[in-house]
Amino acid sequence: MFVKICGLSQAEHVATAVGAGADAIGFVMTRSPRRVTPERAAELAAEVPGHVLTVGVFRGEDPETVRAAALTSGVRAVQLHGRHPHADFTALKDLGVTLIRAVDAQADLRCGAYDEDLLLVDAPHAGSGEQWDWGAVRGRASGRWMLAGGLAPGNVRAAIEAAGPWGVDVSSGVESAPGVKDSRLIEEFLRSVRG
C-alpha cells in the first residue's frame, strides 16, 4: 500500500515520515494553514531520499504558476485540486513530473482519464480533515488511486477495507492542531497501514 504524508513544513517531520516508511511526502504550496513557499519546499525536499516521492500540492492555480513553483521547489510530482480541465494536465506533461489529479467522489474516477499518472479521491473540502463515505467509491475508482479525506491512525484500516484503494494520503489526521504535524501520529499512521 502506497502511503503519502502531506502538509509537512518542518525538517523534523520530514525525517520522521521518511524514517517510518512513507512513499511520498507532500508540500502544500497553495492557500492553507500548511502552506510553504516553493523555496522552503526546496529546502525540505533536499532532505528526502530519492526513493520517496516529493509532491507539490496546488488548488486552482494556472499551469504556469504550478510549473514555476515545481521548478523552484524541485518536487517530483504535482497534485492538482480544483476541477482542472484535461488541457491543464496536457500542458504540464513536458515538466516530466508525476501528475496527480485530486478530485471528490463526483468526478471521473478512472486514473488516466485526464492523462494523469495518479488519481487522488478526497473529501469535497480538501485538507479539512473531513471524513466522507469512503466505501461509496469501491469499484468506481480504478487504476492507481489514493484515498484521502479524514484519514487518521484509528480509522485508516477500516477506510482501506471499505474503499479498496491503491494508496492512502493523510494530512490533518497526523496533526495535534491545524497545520501542526505530530511525529508520534505520523509513525502511528504508518504502523496502522502496514501492521
Ligand SMILES: O=C(O)c1ccccc1N[C@@H]1O[C@H](COP(=O)(O)O)[C@@H](O)[C@H]1O
Ligand atoms: O492540506 C491542505 O491544507 C490542502 C490545501 C489545499 C488542497 C489540498 C490540501 N490537502 C490535501 O487534502 C488531502 C486530505 O487531507 P486531510 O487528511 O483530510 O486533512 C490530502 O491529499 C492533502 O494533500
